[in-house]
Amino acid sequence: MENKIYLDNAATTKTRPEVVEAMLPYFTEKFGNPSSIYEFASQNRKAVDEAREIIAKSLGADISEIYFTAGGTESDNWALKETFDAYASKGNHIITSKIEHHAILHTCEYLEKHGCEVTYVDVDENGVIKLDQLKKAIRPTTILISVMFANNEIGTIQPIKEIGEIAKQHNILFHTDAVQAYGQLPIDVNELGIDMLSASAHKLHGPKGIGFLYIRKGAKLHSLIHGGAQERQRRAGTENVPGIVGFGKAVEIAMATMEDRKKKEIYLRDKLMKRVLAEIPYVRVNGDRSRRLPNNVNFSFQFIEGESLLIMLDMNNICASSGSACTSGSLDPSHVLLAIGLPHEIAHGSLRLTLSEENTEEEIDYTVDKIKEIVDKLRQMSPLYEDFIKKRS
Amino acid sequence: MENKIYLDNAATTKTRPEVVEAMLPYFTEKFGNPSSIYEFASQNRKAVDEAREIIAKSLGADISEIYFTAGGTESDNWALKETFDAYASKGNHIITSKIEHHAILHTCEYLEKHGCEVTYVDVDENGVIKLDQLKKAIRPTTILISVMFANNEIGTIQPIKEIGEIAKQHNILFHTDAVQAYGQLPIDVNELGIDMLSASAHKLHGPKGIGFLYIRKGAKLHSLIHGGAQERQRRAGTENVPGIVGFGKAVEIAMATMEDRKKKEIYLRDKLMKRVLAEIPYVRVNGDRSRRLPNNVNFSFQFIEGESLLIMLDMNNICASSGSACTSGSLDPSHVLLAIGLPHEIAHGSLRLTLSEENTEEEIDYTVDKIKEIVDKLRQMSPLYEDFIKKRS
C-alpha cells in the first residue's frame, strides 16, 4: 500500500475537513474575545453557545451543564479533584476501577497524597467491572464513583446504567470518563444516571486541545482553573473559540453519522478479528467480544513483543498501537492488560487496532496479511517461540 | 468608517494568517498523536519540539524549561498552586500585587482557603509596585513572589529585574504573569531573575487555547493536570499540536517584528493620548506614562460611565474596553483602577484602547473624533456633569 493505513483512532483522529472549515473564520475574521461587549465579539459568544447546545443535546443535558475545558484529561482532573474538595464534609472516599485511563488513575494517586481514600475495583477477564465488588466498596464516606464508559485499550463498554443506579441508590455522585465512548455510542445522561461526564474533541474527529465536562445541575463542584468569569464562573480562561466551534461541528457530524459508522466499523472490525484468529496461531482477543466499542480490536500475540510488531507495521505504512511497556516509556506493560489477568509477556505482545469510517476493506485485508507475515518473522526470531516449539515436539 | 476598528488587542488578537497557515496541516494531514511511535506521528513530535525551541530561545531559556498549557490562566494557576504544594515544608506565604489579573488573584483566594497566606502589595498612583513594601512583606515562610510583567488594563510595566533580585537575595521563587508583555517586550529570564513565567498565545496573534509556563530547572513544582506522560510528565493531556505549532509561529513573527511594531504602536499611542488630552476636558491617563506597554492607552473620562461609552463606540465600529463594573458583571469597577487610587465614579468612566500594528493613523484620528463626540453626548446626559457645571458657574 502506498498510502498510510491509520488504525490508531483511539490515540487521536483526523480532524474532519468540515470541522476545520467551521473553525477557520474564528481565527482571522471573527477573532474577538467572547467576553467583550461589542457586537463584533457577540457573534463569538453566539458561536460558543451554539456549540454548547449541540453538545448538550447530544447527551440529553441542559446547556448550563456543559463546561468547556482543554481536553479529556483536564475534565477528569476537574471532576475528581473538585468533587473531593467540594464534598469534604461528606467524606473522602472515591471508588474507581483498575482499568481507568491515567488521567483518572494519576489524579487518584495525587488525591491519595492529600487525604483521599480510593478503592480500585477489579474487572473480570473481559474487562467488565465487578459490580458486586463495587457495591461492597461503598462506605458512608463515599462521595464519588468514577468508572469509564468504554476502555481505550481493549474497548470494553462498562455497565454504566447499573453503576448509575447504584450511585443514585446511595446518593453518591457518578462520573464517567467517556472520552472513548462519546461520539461512538449514544449516551443519555439522565437515562444512565450520569452526574459528570468527560469528553475530548480530538477523539471524534474534532480538534486537539478542547474537551468538556458535563456537570449535572446541583453538583456543587467549584473551579479547577481560577481566574476570569468564563463558563459561568466555573472554568476561567479566554474561551478557545475555534476549538469550541470545531468541537460542536464534530459532535454534530458524529451524532448524525453514528449509526452508519457503527455498522461499517463493526463489519470491518469483525472481519479483522475473524481473519486474524483463523490465520494466526497463538493469539487471543482482549476485551469483551460483544460489549465492545465498534472500532476497537485488541490482540495478544504469544511469543512476540509489541513494539517490534508496531515498528514493522509502521514500515508497511500501518499505524497501530500496543500495550507494550516499550511504547510507553515505563517498564511495565499496560495496567489494563494486567488487570484482565494477562501474564506480563503476553501483555507485552499486544496490538491495538482502532478503526474509523475511512478505513476500507482492502486496508483491513492488507493489514491482516502484513500482521501475519510480521508475527511469523518475529516468532522466528523469538527464543520463547523456539522453546515452545522444542517442548512441543 | 465602514470597517471595524479593533482597539482591544489586550483582550485578544487576530490570529495571523501565517499562523493559521502553519497550523492547518496539523489538523487533517499530520494529525497523529505525538506520543505514538510510528513515523507518521514523529513529525508532530518534531513540530512540537520546534515550537518549543522558538519559545525557549525567545526567553533565553532551555527547551526543557518550557511546558505547554491551555493558556495564561492555567499557567498562572499551575505556578501558584503547585509552588504552594511543592514548597509546603518551607512555608505557606506568597507575595503578589494588588493589580494582578484575576487568574492570579482568584487563585490566591482559593489558596487562602487552603491554608496559604497571601500579601497583596500596593502600587503607586501609576500602577508601579511599591518595592519597599514588597521587601518588608518577606517572611521566613515566603515561598513565592508573583508579580505581573505588565498590567493588562493600564499597561504599566513592573520593575521585574529589581523584583528578581530581591527574590534571589531571599532565596524565594519569582513568578511573573507575562501574558501581556510577552511578544511586546524583550524578556530574558536569566537577566531578569525570573523562575516562572506565564504566557498565552492569543495575546500575540497566536491561537486561543494555548499557553505555556516557563519553569526554571530546579524549581520543584509537580503537575497541575495529572494523567499521561506528556510534557516530560509535568502536564498531561494529548498535545494540542496545531495550537503549539501556531504559538511557535506567532512567537517567531513577534520576535522578528518586535522593534518595528513597537515604534509604530508607540507613535499611534502617543498621538492618541495627546489628541484626547488636548481636545477633551476632564480626562486623565491611567498608568505610567513611560513605563508602559507600547500598545496601551487607558483614559478616565469624568462624569460618564464606561459601558455607555463602549456601546456608542461600538455603534461607530470601534472595539474597545473599559474597567467599568458594568462590563464585567460585577458591581465594583476594576480593582486595578481602584488600586491606583481612582475614586469609584472615575474608575467607572475608564476606557482602554489597545493597539496592534494593523491600526492606521486614520483609524486613530477617527477614533479620537468619535470619542470626543460621544463623551460630549454622554456628559450632556450626566447628572454629575450637570452638578459640576452648576457648581462652577
Added chain:
Amino acid sequence: MYTEKVMDHFTHPRNMGEIENASGVGTVGNAKCGDIMRMYLDIDDNGVIRDCKFKTFGCGAAVATSSMATELVKGKSVQEALSVTNKAVMEALDGLPPVKVHCSLLAEEAIHAALWDYAEKHNIKIEGLSKPKNDISEEEEKPEY
C-alpha cells in the same frame, strides 16, 4: 446583549434633559456603583405629570430604563406614576440581562424620589410613598483630579 428596544432607548433617549423649576426632582443611585439617575417632574395642579425629563450617569441599561420610565409616567397621575414598577419598565423594553435588573429598580426609585420631592415641596402626603433610600447625597467619595 441588549434588546432592540433597549438599544433604541439608549441611543435615542426620550425626554433627556432638565426641567427648570420642576415640581419635583429626585436623584438616586450612587456613583460608586456606577449608576446615578435624576428625574425631573412637571406636575400640574390636578396632579397630572405634564412633563418628565431625566439625566443619567450609567450603563446602556441605566439610560434606557430612565428613558422608558419617563415615557411611562408622562401624562399619568401621581398615583398612577407611583405604580409604575421596575417590572413594567423592563417589560416595555422587552427585557434586560439579569445583571442589569438593578437598573430598572433604580428607575422606579428615581420616580419615587422625584415624587417625594414634589410631595415635600407641596407639603402633601402621597399614599404609599416612603422616603427614597438611595440618594446621591449619601455618596461619600467626590471626584478629585
Added chain:
Amino acid sequence: MYTEKVMDHFTHPRNMGEIENASGVGTVGNAKCGDIMRMYLDIDDNGVIRDCKFKTFGCGAAVATSSMATELVKGKSVQEALSVTNKAVMEALDGLPPVKVHCSLLAEEAIHAALWDYAEKHNIKIEGLSKPKNDISEEEEKPEY
C-alpha cells in the same frame, strides 16, 4: 526515535538464528520486562568465536543490539569478546534513546552468559567473567492460554 543503524539491524538482523550443538548458549532477560536475548556461540579450539547467532524477544532496540553484538564478537577471541561492552554496541549503532540503554546492557550480558556456558561446558575459567545474573530460568510467570 531510532537511528538508521538501529533500524537497519532491526529490519535486517545479522546472524539471527540458532547454532546446533553450540559451544555455548546464554539466555538473559525476562519476559516480564519484555526483553529476552539468547546468544549462541561457536568457538573453535583456539578460543576464537567462529560463529555467533541470536534470538530475541523484545523491542526494536533489543533486536538491533543483539544483532550488532553478534557482529562485534564474531571472529574475536573469547577474551576480546568479553570486553565488548554495551557502550561499544551502542556506539556501533550510532546511539540509543535513553529509555533503551538497558537493551544494550542485555546484549552485553547475553554474550557473557553464552561465554559462561561455554566455560562451564569446557570446564575452563575465563578471566574476568562471573556468573550472569539475568537468566531466563529465573522467570516466574509462564505463558498460559
